[in-house]
Amino acid sequence: MPLLSVEHASKRFGAVVALDDVSLTVDSGEFFALLGPSGCGKTTLMRLVAGFETPDSGRVTLAGQDLAGAPPHRRPVNMMFQSYALFPHLNVFDNIAFGLRRQGASRVAIQSRVAELLDIVQMQNLGARRIEQLSGGQRQRVALARALAPGPSLLLLDEPLAALDRKLREEMQFQLKDIQRRLKTSFVIVTHDQDEALALADRIAVMRAGKIEQIGSPPEIYERPASRFVAGFVGATNMIEGFVARDDGGWFVAPFGRLKRADCALRDGARAALSLRPEQIVVARDGEGVPGVVEDIAFRGETTQLRIGVAARQALRVSCTNGNRFSLGEPVRLMIAPDAGVLFAEAE
Amino acid sequence: MSVPRKKLSGGQRAVLAAPYLWIVVFFLAPMALIAKISLSHPAETRPPYEPTFSIDDGLAGVLAKARTLGFDAYRALADDRLYLDSYLTSLLIAGVSTAIMLMIAYPFALTMARAPRRLRSLLIGLAVAPFWTSFLIRVYAWIALLKDEGLINHALMALHIIDAPLSIYATNGAVVIGIVYSYLPFMLLPLYSALERQDPALREAAADLGASPLQVFWRVTLPLSRPGVIAGCLLVFIPAVGEFVIPDLLGGSETLMIGRTLWNDFFANRDWPAASAAAIILLALLIGPLLVAERARLRAEEEPS
Structure with missing residues (x-):
């Protein structure tokens, strides 16, 4: 059974069709990318899974359970926001501990879990820093640690590297892939950057105008594009x-x-x-x-x-x-x- | 910390000097005058205190007169229960009013900040609409509403909710109602601007991490709106402590607010030094805690962590 399954999901905003009968599955431990130009519906699809939007039709299931009606705070899914959305009134430690506290974890458990995550994202000793004192790359890593802290079975990442400069972005790509492999958590990344999708993902869904054009592994997408659009969007041609x-x-x-x-x-x-x-x-x-x-x-x-x-x-x-x-x-x-x-x- | 300072041009200096000049002429100079009067003695003269300085005195004269200045008025105030009671009542009424305003204005501001963008300016317009009519007339209108035979009592009796009129008018309660009504927009606007600035993604992030809507409010929305809460509370609390018109019109004879007591001393008792001393103490009472809070805030911000 796939971990995440989206079946025939459609969503309109007024006259705009954001998602048009979209279906896909993500397996446990898989690194999956939603790739497409802006406005193709990839972010809407992600927000549908997180629970911030409800589909007009179709359904979303996680580990076989229908998520319809479940509000975001009751979904075992976490999201890393494009703007990071770190809480400015809390320091690094408290940002990462936020989800753990909502789960009612004990003080000792929170201490060790946050320390573990700071270690994973290589931010040891920076727990007491305030968010405004951090560099862009550090903020990105705190956002990742915060989203991973509650131990989600599925992590959604909305353009996680878009705000970083090129060199840092390439470095973070490797780290992200490394962390995903170590934790064996399913990652679903939303990106408009084909290099990022090709480098990171096990499978890629290329989207256009609310529809999925093709789902496949990076070599499949690159070497056997299913449409002229995919051929043109992924890689130079x-x-x-x-x-x-x-x-x-x-x-x-x-x-x-x-x-x-x-x-x-x-x-x-x-x-x-x-x-x-x-x-x-x-x-x-x-x-x-x-x-x-x-x-x-x-x-x-x-x-x-x-x-x-x-x-x-x-x-x-x-x-x-x-x-x-x-x-x-x-x-x-x-x-x-x-x-x-x-x-x-x-x-x- | 040796940040090289840029030399300012004459024009820039003049522009920077303007607000300071304004403060000196229209705020500090009158304050100095009041401070000086507070050190004088009451007298049957015009103006009703001694000494008054004039250019004709010469240096020796000025010095001789200056020696007669003293803290008698302050000592008298300390002995007078009336003043102590006035200060306490003022702080209490202003404090209660501020708390009520915060509780009314917060949900109001939250609704405004979450309203569709095109509706927001309309809602702000409605919130400040009462300012278009005279403050005095609005307070008078409350007399008509609150009196024993006023509109509120009439309505409640007609609906058989009460048998005898509630005596609200001429009580401290009426003063609180008047202050809450008059000052509410000053609480509302800073709260609104603090809430409106909040990034909606922060609330989504909190919900995503497992916070229920109520927890999102307590853990994210409320703490992030703290600057707005503080600004709003100061903006209404400080003028409310010294408020004169509302207690005079809506309060009873037992409503001892410092503004009224001051007014009595100035105009009825013609004891200007006592009234001036009371005003200076009021200022110290209000500004002291403010400075302490501001210092604490600055220190917290500088703290390297």
Whole structure:
């Protein structure tokens, strides 16, 4: 039995449909990400689970129990707020102890549990600090410790890293994943940052306009996106529009040339879009392949991003590990394997 | 702690000086005058105290006169039960009124702060609407309401809730009612502004951590509104202690509030030094605890932890 199960949940705010028949399950001990652009309904879905919103239809169950009618304070679910929502009138210790006190834990139990959590988030000796004396990263960790303190079976995290700067964010990603693995608590994270979702989650639900577009593991989402939207939203991609030609095997006819396709279920002449990841294109000085010209070179450390101009005033982004061999304006050949990328049918 | 101070331009100095000048001219100077009168002696002169200083006295004259100043008025006050009773009654009536106002205004302010945004300004407007009419007229109106043959007694008797009129008018109770009515907006507005500023996410976080709605109120909403509670209480308590008009109009002969006692001494007894001394003591009574509280607050804030 899954730990959390959302079945056919819908929610409207006035004329706005925030959630449209959404279903998903989260397993015990799983790190699950709700990924999508702002306004896609991911936060509403999270608030539905926390009990701050009630679904218009559908139901939410936790460990088999229907949560309908249960107010937030009676749900064994805790939430880490995007703004952290730390209590400014309480110090670090009392913030973390807040949930434990509501559970009626003894003074000794609270002492040891808070100390344990301060240890987990590496904030030992900072229990007496006031919230306003903390840095952004420290506040983030107190918020995490506070939400974990009551020992929830499911922790909801609303954009937990959004307020941190890039370097701290990457560091915290590892810590978050580490803490989740150690505690074996289910985490559901809401994020608009695809890198964060890919790096942290066991499974990702990509949402758009109140609907789930795809649920899958990070490699599944990245390599086999279920829709053009998912392909474009998760990771960088070249979206090439063209049509299918079925003479002598399957071909994708792009504005700059014909590309052989290994798997092509679409009928002859169907309009289609090919999503090609920058690293799925191989650049060479000569040989077979689509001719192009190097228009831009961006050195990124371990990789180099090239912009290659091809026919029909189109440009493709290519990522390679040896890109600095090329120079601006140099003519090159692009090799695209028949099984590279994903082909989507386009509405006629 | 050596923070380098920025040099201020002449213009900036002038702007900063303006409020201080205001305080000196319109607050400190009159206070100094009252302090001086409190050290004088009552006399059958005009003004009714001695000594009065004038430029013609010369330095020796001024010094000679200054030697006659003394604390006689304060000593007299200490011996006079009337003043002690007045102070106690004033503090009691102001304290009771403040407590009642807090209990009325808090739920009121909470409702306003949680109301839909577009409704809030309307509600604030309604709360301060009574200010558009004269304070005096509103207090007079309460006489008509509270009198034995007034509207409230009439209504209660017509409804057979009471048989004989309640004598509210001309009691300390009537004074409390008048103060609560008149000062309520001064309690309401600081409370509202403190509550309105609170981040709703804090309440959600508390609920999420297992706090029932009542616990959310006691553990989060109320403690966070403390600055508003303190501001509101000071704003109504301090003027209520020295209130003169309301006890004069609604109070009975036994309502001894310090404002009234002062007024009697100034205008009926023409004992200006005694009245001035009473005013100075009142000021000390009100400001003393305030300064202590403020120092304690500052020290708590500086405390490194």
